[in-house]
Amino acid sequence: MEVLRVSNLVKRFEGVVAVNNVSFSVEKGEVVGIIGPNGSGKTTLLNLISGLIRPDDGKVYIKGEAVDPKPHEIALRGVGRTFQIPKLFHTMTVLENMLVPVVEGEDKGKKAEELLKFFELYHLKDELAGNLSGGQQKLLEIARVMMLDPSILLMDEPFAGVHHKIVRRIVDHIKKLRGEKTFLIVSHDMHTIFGLCDRMLVMNEGKVLAEGTPEEIRRSKEIIKIYLGV
Numbered sequence: 208m209e210v211l212r213v214s215n216l217v218k219r220f221e222g223v224v225a226v227n228n229v230s231f232s233v234e235k236g237e238v239v240g241i242i243g244p245n246g247s248g249k250t251t252l253l254n255l256i257s258g259l260i261r262p263d264d265g266k267v268y269i270k271g272e273a274v275d276p277k278p279h280e281i282a283l284r285g286v287g288r289t290f291q292i293p294k295l296f297h298t299m300t301v302l303e304n305m306l307v308p309v310v311e312g313e314d315k316g317k318k319a320e321e322l323l324k325f326f327e328l329y330h331l332k333d334e335l336a337g338n339l340s341g342g343q344q345k346l347l348e349i350a351r352v353m354m355l356d357p358s359i360l361l362m363d364e365p366f367a368g369v370h371h372k373i374v375r376r377i378v379d380h381i382k383k384l385r386g387e388k389t390f391l392i393v394s395h396d397m398h399t400i401f402g403l404c405d406r407m408l409v410m411n412e413g414k415v416l417a418e419g420t421p422e423e424i425r426r427s428k429e430i431i432k433i434y435l436g437v
């Protein structure tokens with residue numbers, strides 16, 4: 208079942224076509240990786256899908272329905288997002304950060320504690336988020352987005368600047384959740400992303416240059432050309 212489709216998305220910034228007519232679709236439960244050189248439009252694409260910016264052209268469909276590109280609308284349809292630099296409240300505790308997305312009056316304390324256990328952060332629940340390591344902050348942001356029970360997760364560089372042990376943990380969590388949840392992951396960590404994804408999109412200069420299984424992408428001469436410049 209198709210859960211996400213982007214159709215002919217275009218985003219221009221003065222003089223730059225950051226996303227240039229991008230179309231693809233994602234099936235329920237897939238883990239899809241997005242790779243490409245710096246400036247190829249990966250973050251802009253995630254921003255368009257999560258409604259943080261409006262496209263100049265094209266549409267995003269979630270579970271078959273065209274969506275109004277507004278963050279609130281898109282979150283309500285089950286799309287969660289994590290950022291390259293986690294957007295946490297550093298002077299709040301780990302547990303308090305978990306409760307930020309909670310609507311007033313809801314009792315989500317138990318859910319927050321369960322998620323902290325799942326992400327192996329429970330022992331840090333009363334620590335200030337600002338005191339966590341970079342990797343733990345990334346884990347906390349993933350745990351926090353789960354409070355909203357998203358069915359589709361957009362992740363921007365979840366492994367960048369993260370200790371290899373925590374990379375392993377994030378990968379294990381994604382593997383546990385795959386099938387049930389759908390992931391779209393932007394990453395420069397080739398080793399991790401090739402080992403994790405069912406399918407990859409390769410972006411270059413705002414376009415999807417190639418799409419395929421990690422094996423197919425690994426064999427592609429065009430991609431080798433982009434990365435190695437040969």
Ligand code: ADP
Pocket residue numbers: 220221223224225243244245246247248249250251252
């Ligand atoms: P990537 O995530 O692949 O590194 P980005 O999506 O961040 O690429 O950027 C794609 C292109 O769009 C780059 O040329 C970048 O400079 C430009 N760009 C991104 N965001 C903005 C912005 N807010 N204003 C102007 N240009 C931008």
